[in-house]
Amino acid sequence: MIIYRYIAYQVAIGFMIATAVLLPLFSFFDLLDQLEDVGKGTYRVTDAFLYTVMLLPRRFIQIAPFVALLGTVVALGKLAVHSELIALRVAGISPLRISLAPLGVGMLLLLGVAILEQFVAPQLQQKAIANRAVALQLSAELGRNLGIWTRNERSILRIGQMMHAKQAADIEILQLDQEGFLLTHTLAQYADIKDDDRWELNNVTVRTFKDGEISATRHAFLNWSSFLNPDDILTLTKLPESLSPLELVRHVEFLRSTGQDMDSYALALWRKVGSALMTIAMLLLSIPFVFGSIRTGLSNKLVFAALIGIAVYLLDQIIANTGLILRLNPAFIALVPGFAMIILATLWLRRTF
Known part of the structure; x- marks a missing residue:
């Protein structure tokens, strides 16, 4: 138990480091985007900063899979560099047993994301959008001049x-x-x-x-x-992504009962599930990533993990947008990337162990 707590502690520190790097980076891009509107209406620099801050929970939810990937690589890579993983292997602890600690911390991460997704991020994002619209003297509308x-x-x-x-x-x-x-x-x-x-x-x-x-x-x-x-x-x-899961469920049912197009809202709902699957996939992927090449430097692992994260993110966006254009089943579009990555990670795990 002491060993598992130690590994879990290192993984939690790794998650914090990954969050401290990724969240400010994504928020910086949000801020740059908002600064372009400063001076329009009553929109000021302080409004841009406030908008960016209120979007932090949403951005954290979006980067959670990559926090899981990079955080676990940082933690296990650090243990590997200090030869602690080798010591654990010599002590008779299998890689599979060692991996239980990162998976446990990952489940806590998913629980935190679920709480943010339902009770924090939607409310703050909607408030941020509303404040911005008032400052820019915009009205809420769907469609271009169609209402x-x-x-x-x-x-x-x-x-x-x-x-x-x-x-x-x-x-x-x-x-x-x-x-x-x-x-x-x-x-x-x-x-x-x-x-x-x-x-x-x-x-x-x-x-x-x-x-x-x-x-x-x-x-x-x-x-x-x-x-x-x-x-x-x-x-x-409201934007589909700014709605909580329960709001999306109710609205999808409303659109279905009235015969309206519900694809964008259904896709937003299923992508929340798909994001959880992708987080699990990134956790599974990070474990053989480290164990498969213990002698490789930590910096090389991080660069490679970052490239994998970027590639997966871009591929997921392409699949979602293409599927929506082609009117494919929203559940299929949202869940396939996560399931595919879980299968690939599982095969890599079996090959490594």
Whole structure:
């Protein structure tokens, strides 16, 4: 037990070192990107720094597989350089038993990532995006000048702009009959969202289509029972990657039940699972990486591990984007890279041990 605690301690230190190197690097690129917008609207340097800081949990989640890879290589490579791995082997401790300590620390890393993914990163990322949009005087919208579109079985809703959580502007509502023919077209300048299902439309024009004739009426105010609740509206205006797993599950089900395209949201959900698989794969890959060449210098191991990490990251991005364009199954797109790396790492483990 003392040996396992010692190895686990060294691996935890390795994870911290990898995080201390990778997280500031990725955050620096985020900051450079934000500094380009300084001076637009009321966006200032302090806003750019605050945005970058609030994105730190999300960036840590994204680099977790590579923290696992580089951190384990740093820890075990250091033990190898100091001949401690050889001493452990001479003492009768097999490489498989030695590898249990890094795997245990890796499971703790995955637990921490899961907590951040559900309770910390989405909230901070969404707040950062909202603050940035306010400072840059941007509205939340999907599509290019198309607004937010959603529907249920009988209605189609377009929201031109979300001014804030309780007010929307440039509203269109299309009401359909059972055969899918247009019954009414409602156009409102803006809407005050009163509660879960009641919207107060302002400056409203309602066109009715009946028996080949079109009639129009105008109203200063008109109440409408919406099929969206405030949470659904806010979800529609958020990036898929900024949603928590539970939010993604609910939204994917909502899109499926209303017959809408859910691929990007389903892919974001499955990629969270795929990231966990990739973290496990990187842990497995790092162990034979060190044991397979104990005499090799630590710096060479780190360079090679970094190159592998970059290659895997780029390949994962290519597969995800290509699969989305080709409309492949989101679960297949997200899980295949992780499973493939686990298989390769397992084969390497068997060959090494």
